[in-house]
Amino acid sequence: MSGYGYGYGQPNSQYGWGGAPPPRPPPPNTDQYGYQQFPPPQQQYNDGYRGHGQSYGPPPPPTTQQQFGHGAPEGYTFQYSNCTGRRKALLIGINYFGQSGELRGCINDVKNLSAYITENCGYRWEDMVVLTEEQQSERGQPTRENILRAMQWLVRDAQPNDALFFHYSGHGGSTKDLDGDEQDGNDEVIYPVDFQKAGHIVDDEIHHIMVKPLQPGVRLTAIFDSCHSGSALDLPYLYSTQGVLKEPNLAKEAGAGLLNAFSAYSQGDMGGIAKGIFGFAKKAMKGDAAHEKTKETKTSPADVIMLSGCKDNQTSADATIANQATGALSHALVSALKENPKQSYVQLLNSIRDILESKYSQKPQLSCSHPLDTNLLFIM
Structure with missing residues (x-):
């Protein structure tokens, strides 16, 4: 782990990180959760873009x-x-x-x-x-x-x-x-x-x-x-x-529903036709409503x-x-x-x-x- 040590950078007893670099004092000004509150950096980051x-x-x-x-x-x-x-x-x-x-x-x-x-x-x-x-x-x-x-x-x-x-x-x-x-x-x-x-x-x-x-x-x-x-x-x-x-791919869902209906039709299963079509409609409406929500x-x-x-x-x-x-x-x-x-x-x-x-x-x-x-x- 060369470059930053086993503990992801400088060791910090507050977070339990350990590693090769020498320890330094724990940072001050921790909040009620035990994490430090840091002020904004003195210099803004220039991203080079x-x-x-x-x-x-x-x-x-x-x-x-x-x-x-x-x-x-x-x-x-x-x-x-x-x-x-x-x-x-x-x-x-x-x-x-x-x-x-x-x-x-x-x-x-x-x-x-x-x-x-x-x-x-x-x-x-x-x-x-x-x-x-x-x-x-x-x-x-x-x-x-x-x-x-x-x-x-x-x-x-x-x-x-x-x-x-x-x-x-x-x-x-x-x-x-x-x-x-x-x-x-x-x-x-x-x-x-x-x-x-x-x-x-x-x-x-x-x-x-x-x-x-x-x-x-x-x-x-x-x-x-x-x-x-x-x-x-x-x-x-x-x-x-x-x-x-x-957006919700209703066309793809429609194709799957119609394919199931066609398969049922080819086998003479009239109940399967209805199940395939209405199943698609129910699923499509549910998916569209979920997306809108x-x-x-x-x-x-x-x-x-x-x-x-x-x-x-x-x-x-x-x-x-x-x-x-x-x-x-x-x-x-x-x-x-x-x-x-x-x-x-x-x-x-x-x-x-x-x-x-x-x-x-x-x-x-x-x-x-x-x-x-x-x-x-x-x-x-």
């Missing part, structure tokens, strides 16, 4: 308020973040040591992503919380309680143009949707290290903690390298590799972006790349940004997919809390 008064590459985000459009609630506006304010990061990696379904690359993902954002994106170790099960401190363990508390810390007191970064690498899954906002009828979940006793964390709760409190102009970049993670943050606006907003209840004036490892009905690979265990998405994201840090959102989505498509079937997804101009420069 502009030089000598000339802009190049994809354009930076606009600084004025934007209209929602695209069927979002009327009268609302949102604001992009230019990511020049305070930066905070939360990274969670869980290998589930000794448990069924043990993973190998999740802790490495956290090490790689934390190194990248500190070296290239202006994040500081002292403004970062890392939860991994290899830590000695109980506070550093990725338990359900610690994860929820750290999520609250991440978004607390966020101001316009702040940049928040969230990364989760571990198991993901699904459970029955109880409030009617999921097109497929299932909520997405993540699994803390103690999920067998404490339970999973549902996407509705994650959204409520990390997205709902954010003001216009606050940026949250969320990376979910886990299975069934396509809508793990419940963001309403999903984009294709062409940068086009996706998500837009009405989960649209946000903040600038929240999520990249997921796969679609809701797919799995994300725990892979070995260059002789290191790693999550396929986490590795592809860092590789794509190192190769070209000045990409638009749609270019980055395509770069990640290009890296993965030769070996993996998973399709990373890009979603947002507001209608997104995918040709803007990706910053975090």
